[in-house]
Amino acid sequence: MTRRKGERPIAVHLDTWSADRPVAQAIAPGSGWLDAWLGEKDTPIGRLSKLKGIPGGRLLTIAQGDRVSRTEIDALARAWSISSNALLASLPDSTCVVE
Known part of the structure; x- marks a missing residue:
């Protein structure tokens, strides 16, 4: 996103996690959590890879x-733009996280 000179940055608010979100409804019938978030936030894997440095x-x-x-x-x-704890709450199994 580009801004013109002198414009103030847009404030970005953190999303919240709840069972009635569309991403939660996509995960419930068995869709993968990452696929559900990619769809909810409309983020292609290639763009996410470049943005955060995680290989595709x-x-x-x-x-x-x-x-x-x-x-x-x-x-x-x-x-x-979601808290790490909220993203962890969306995972189907907490044992899939490695510290």
Whole structure:
């Protein structure tokens, strides 16, 4: 997003996690959590990879069910303007997170 000289930056508010969000409804019937967030935030994998430095192949591996590190969770949370704890709450199983 570009701004003109002298314009103030746009304030970005953190999203919240709740069971009635569209991403939660996509995860409930079995859609992968990463795919659900990619769809909700309309973020192509290539753009997310460039934005946060996580290789595209790694993102595809996570989407297929591989474990995810806390550092990757933090990077994804920043990309989508959601807290890391809220993103962790959307994971179907907390054991897939590696500290």
